[in-house]
Amino acid sequence: MNKQVLVIGGGPAGMAAAGKLQDFGFHVVLIEKQAEIGGHLNKWYKVFPDFTEASEITANLKAGLGNTRILNNTTVTEIQGSAPNFQVTTSTGEKIEVAAILVSTGYKHFDATLKEEYGYGIYDNCINSVELDAMLKTKTVKTRDGKLPKKVAMIHCVGSRDEKVNNNYCSRVCCTNAIKVAIEVKEQIPDCEIYCLYMDIRVFGRGYEELYRTSQQEFGVQFLRGRLSEASEKKDGSLLLRLEDTLTAKPMRLTVDLLVLMVGMEGNSELAEVAGLSLGCDRFYATSHLQYSNNHSDRAGIFLAGAATGPKAIMESITDGRSAAAEIASFLASNPANLTANMNGQAVTKMAASLK
Structure with a gap:
């Protein structure tokens, strides 16, 4: 045999x-x-x-x-x-x-350049979750001009649950990963404001819901149920986000120093x-x-x-x-x-x- x-x-x-x-x-x-x-x-x-x-x-x-x-x-x-x-x-x-x-x-990570409206590959301070993790590993979470960010936004479901890019499925781990890295950013930069923009929070595993709760109660991470329509760069390099608050159906604007795209998985x-x-x-x-x-x-x-x-x-x-x-x-x-x-x-x- x-x-x-x-x-x-x-x-x-x-x-x-x-x-x-x-x-x-x-x-x-x-x-x-x-x-x-x-x-x-x-x-x-x-x-x-x-x-x-x-x-x-x-x-x-x-x-x-x-x-x-x-x-x-x-x-x-x-x-x-x-x-x-x-x-x-x-x-x-x-x-x-x-x-x-x-x-x-x-798997391979979704190519965020396919979502042109988010500005990945166009704006210096728009990065993906893989790049943020590398920064966390070396403790160098900074904007491209070397400054510590005061406001960071994390966009969930980039390349997942999205008919426009033909990825209708949920990547399952993006929500929990966003919560994890949000906590890590707060640990390294305590006075940084973190905003997680989500479609739906999907934290399904053992310890995941507890992590979600901890991020809010102990680290002050803010969660906004919103859909990002466009990001544009301001003169100082910060990014202006135009989004819809899907709970109130009202438009919102948010200016951040660093925009992180939580990219999903592809086969x-x-x-x-x-x-x-x-x-x-x-x-x-x-x-x-x-x-x-x-x-x-x-x-x-x-x-x-x-x-x-x-x-x-x-x-x-x-x-x-x-x-x-x-x-x-x-x-x-x-x-x-x-x-x-x-x-x-x-x-x-x-x-x-x-x-x-």
């Missing part, structure tokens, strides 16, 4: 899956297109809701990789065959034979053609069944995990990666042609039995 499993994508889900597959006795090859595994975690400062440092999570997941073979700066160019005999060709020309494949390629579908995978209506990878096969693709032997199938928080991606590893173990153990007394077979068989 081929004892090797390929994991494509070295973010939280991919690393979690690779570590668990190692525990089950599989040989794992992890392919990552960037120079280093870690995914978006490598860019972030802290994660919600408990402000754990992103670097701590990355280090913890890396520690569990064991003897995983990691191929950085590499992509998959071709997948031939079928389970349990896939032949995979990489961008370096290497050919790898594997029994199963996990696609955990994550990373570059492997769809190579792997023969279909996409959902949201352009993330489609699973074989929404209710009970969320880690299965519609191609036998190719599995899915993390934000590859839709927006997820870090803790969800890690759990989903480990779930996918268990599904792979069950899939390979349930096929009589794949059973073996070796390869830590007892662990695999026990895991398969526990899932039935």
Whole structure:
């Protein structure tokens, strides 16, 4: 039996899956297109809701990789065959034979330049949430002329729940992330006024509602249910926001020193053609069944995990990666042609039995 499993994508889900597959006795090859595994975690400062440092999570997941073979700066160019005999060709020309494949390629951030009315890429003091997180990490939250901002506005749902950019879905984490970074800005600049402009507050996870309450009661973050129609730059570099208060249906104006666009998630579908995978209506990878096969693709032997199938928080991606590893173990153990007394077979068989 081929004892090797390929994991494509070295973010939280991919690393979690690779570590668990190692525990089950599989040989794992992890392919990552960037120079280093870690995914978006490598860019972030802290994660919600408990402000754990992103670097701590990355280090913890890396520690569990064991003897995983990691191929950085590499992509998959071709997948031939079928389970349990896939032949995979990489961008370096290497050919790898594997029994199963996990696609955990994550997501990409919405391109905020597509919302021209907000001024991203036009006005110096309009930034996105990724750039703000980098500033928080280095404790350099400043306007482009090097001054500490006195007023900051954060716009929720940029590129999400927006028919104009063909993204009708909710990115799920933007509201809570906005609350988290608002608190972090207040911690670094206590006298800064923070305004969160939202469509609806969607804080669904454990500790999220408490974080929302804390941001208001302890840090004075102000939440405005409003729709930004336009941002324009004033002579001093500050930004004038024209918006509608959707609770009162009245127009509002707000001048801020820094405008932060909380960009949503978009599907990373570059492997769809190579792997023969279909996409959902949201352009993330489609699973074989929404209710009970969320880690299965519609191609036998190719599995899915993390934000590859839709927006997820870090803790969800890690759990989903480990779930996918268990599904792979069950899939390979349930096929009589794949059973073996070796390869830590007892662990695999026990895991398969526990899932039935």
